[in-house]
Amino acid sequence: MLKFIFMLSFMIPLCFISNFWWLVQSILYLMTFMFLMNCVLGYEFGLLSYMFGMDVMSFGLILLSFWICALMITASESVYHYKYYNGLFIFMIVFLLLMLFCTFSSLSLFSFYLFFEGSLIPTLFLILGWGYQPERLQAGIYLLFYTLLASLPLLVGLFNLYFLNMSLYIPLMSMNITHLFFYLCLILAFLVKMPMFMVHLWLPKAHVEAPVSGSMILAGVLLKLGGYGLLRMYKLLMMSGLKYNFVWVGISLVGGVLVSLVCLRQTDLKALIAYSSVAHMGIALAGVMTLSYWGFCSAYTLMIAHGLCSSGLFCLANISYERLGSRSLLINKGLMNFMPSMTLWWFLLSSSNMAAPPSLNLLGEIGLLNSIVSWTWISMFMLMLLSFFSAAYSLYLYSYSQHGEIYSGVYSCSMGYLREYLLLFLHWFPLNMLILKGDLCMLWL
Numbered sequence: 001m002l003k004f005i006f007m008l009s010f011m012i013p014l015c016f017i018s019n020f021w022w023l024v025q026s027i028l029y030l031m032t033f034m035f036l037m038n039c040v041l042g043y044e045f046g047l048l049s050y051m052f053g054m055d056v057m058s059f060g061l062i063l064l065s066f067w068i069c070a071l072m073i074t075a076s077e078s079v080y081h082y083k084y085y086n087g088l089f090i091f092m093i094v095f096l097l098l099m100l101f102c103t104f105s106s107l108s109l110f111s112f113y114l115f116f117e118g119s120l121i122p123t124l125f126l127i128l129g130w131g132y133q134p135e136r137l138q139a140g141i142y143l144l145f146y147t148l149l150a151s152l153p154l155l156v157g158l159f160n161l162y163f164l165n166m167s168l169y170i171p172l173m174s175m176n177i178t179h180l181f182f183y184l185c186l187i188l189a190f191l192v193k194m195p196m197f198m199v200h201l202w203l204p205k206a207h208v209e210a211p212v213s214g215s216m217i218l219a220g221v222l223l224k225l226g227g228y229g230l231l232r233m234y235k236l237l238m239m240s241g242l243k244y245n246f247v248w249v250g251i252s253l254v255g256g257v258l259v260s261l262v263c264l265r266q267t268d269l270k271a272l273i274a275y276s277s278v279a280h281m282g283i284a285l286a287g288v289m290t291l292s293y294w295g296f297c298s299a300y301t302l303m304i305a306h307g308l309c310s311s312g313l314f315c316l317a318n319i320s321y322e323r324l325g326s327r328s329l330l331i332n333k334g335l336m337n338f339m340p341s342m343t344l345w346w347f348l349l350s351s352s353n354m355a356a357p358p359s360l361n362l363l364g365e366i367g368l369l370n371s372i373v374s375w376t377w378i379s380m381f382m383l384m385l386l387s388f389f390s391a392a393y394s395l396y397l398y399s400y401s402q403h404g405e406i407y408s409g410v411y412s413c414s415m416g417y418l419r420e421y422l423l424l425f426l427h428w429f430p431l432n433m434l435i436l437k438g439d440l441c442m443l444w445l
Contacts, residue, residue: 001052001105007031008098015091021073021080024090028070028097035066043445045107045171052105056444057231057300061224064307065100067430068220069093072213074423075315078322079130079211089130093213096122100221104228109158109168112232113151116189116225120147123214123222130211139202139209146202150192157185161236170232176239183240186233193226194285196248197255200278207274212318215270219277219310224303227281230288231296238291245289249372252289253382256282260389264396269317269327272397273310276353276390280306280361283386287368290375293445298367301441305352305360305431312349312427313397315420316342320401323414334406339414343402345424352431354394355387360434363442 011027014020040046045053054062072093080086099119106112120143128140160182162168165175177183192199203223207215234241256279263279266272284302287295319342320332336343352359365387372379434441 001047001054002049004031004035004101005052005098008094008101011094012091015094016087018087021086021090024094025070025073028066028073028094032063032066032070035063041440041444048107051108051111052102053107054105056440057228058104060300060304060441060444061221061228062101062104064224064304065097065104065221067426068216068307068311069097069100071311071315071423071426072216074419074426075216075318076130076211076213077419079213085129089126089213092122092125092129093217096126096217100225103225107170109161109170109173109232112170112229113155113158116229117148117151119222119225120144123217126214126217127206127210131209131214132211133209135205136209139205142202143206146192146195146199147189150199151189153185154189157182161186170235173235175236177236178239178243180240180244183237183244186237187230190226190229190233191248191285193229194223194281195226195278196285197251197259197278197282200255200259203278204271204274207277207314208268208270212314215274215314215318216311219274219314220307223277223281224307227284227288227299227303230285231300234288234291234296241289241291245291248289249286249375249379252282252286253372253379253386256286257382257385257389260386260393263393264389267329269320269329269332269397269401270314272329272393273313273317276393277306277310279386279390280310283365283368283372283383286379287371290371292371292375294367294374295371297442297445298364298371300444301360301438302364302368304434304441305364308427308431309349309352309359309361312345312424312431313353315423315427316346316349319416319420324407324410329400331407331409332401333404334402336402337406338410338412339416341421342416345421345428346398346402348428349424350394350398352428353397354391358432358435360431360438360441363435363438367442 040054040059041056045055079089099115103115124140195203259279263275284299287299321327355361355365
């Protein structure tokens with residue numbers, strides 16, 4: 001594990017050498033494949049070094065982080081093109097990747113907390129430094145305060161846990177916590193990070209103001225920190241979970257339906273995709289909360305699938321934004337006339353977003369439906385609505401942006417660059433190929 005941390009640390013000086021942008025990107029892709037060769041598919045922690053190690057859950061999420069961070073640089077060519085503090089920008093991405101790597105591979109809950117919070121700082125700088133509108137300041141403060149406010153109880157809870165258990169080493173955790181406040185302290189930070197409905201307001205705001213790279217990492221990896229934390233914590237919270245979890249499942253399912261309805265009246269492309277993230281993570285959260293084998297495995301599968309799918313959709317929204325200078329659906333319409341070859345990618349990623357086969361989303365959602373319905377059949381009503389509206393807003397996004405009469409202010413036809421097609425292919429290909437080896441994602445427990 002340390003070799004990757006060293007390699008990332010030594011990449012930081014390269015970021016500031018002029019014209020080294022593509023080299024850093026190439027090294028990140030190389031590191032992704034190097035990491036892929038270090039395959040850890042056991043449930044026990046392997047590759048141990050000092051306080052880092054990984055099991056199969058960490059392995060999948062670290063690989064996702066590497067992949068999304070390499071793709072972020074590919075997507076943000078305009079920062080390099082206009083020379084807008086590109087050295088600092090690429091440093092932020094490498095630093096963020098370092099933080100995420102350490103978060104997912106931490107063996108101690110305290111170092112996990114430390115890096116969990118540390119990943120917030122580069123994200124905040126990405127939004128404040130390279131965001132689009134002046135409201136990005138407000139969005140950054142939303143992001144910071146929502147996350148920090150919920151994370152303070154987690155820190156207190158971890159200190160208390162250390163006092164009781166005399167260790168915060170994850171594999172040695174073997175307690176059953178039944179106290180309500182203790183339970184709330186340990187899971188609240190992750191619920192905000194997921195984000196659960198009712199504490200999700202920071203997410204659409206942050207997405208709308210963030211540059212494309214900020215949106216990609218937010219949707220791709222940072223929302224998964226919450227799910228990862230919950231999957232790690234429920235080892236301790238089984239007993240109290242059986243007592244109180246019905247609250248979270250209820251909020252997630254009802255919230256998912258309400259957020260899907262909100263999606264159907266968005267005119268901003270990015271806001272629509274951001275709200276769809278809330279709906280997807282809501283159903284993943286409900287799956288984790290059932291505490292069943294199916295629920296845990298499928299939530300993990302959906303997290304990986306959503307990371308690739310949502311990130312790809314944000315890239316598409318940005319490609320349209322770079323051509324038309326607006327993200328409004330009133331202007332981004334009839335794009336089939338304007339960028340015909342991009343329509344295929346809109347179709348492929350929108351269909352993956354609504355869990356059409358053969359995407360990994362389908363595997364995750366079928367498993368989650370199974371786990372939630374077996375937990376209580378009353379959830380069927382909400383799940384039916386959720387599945388229906390999920391298809392509805394994906395089709396709304398696709399048909400409104402691609403079909404119809406093109407906005408008369410756009411007098412041209414535009415092809416994408418090779419870089420953009422490659423970027424979209426690298427999102428879509430793993431998303432639809434992983435289903436062929438679905439046991440990696442599904443049978444990891």
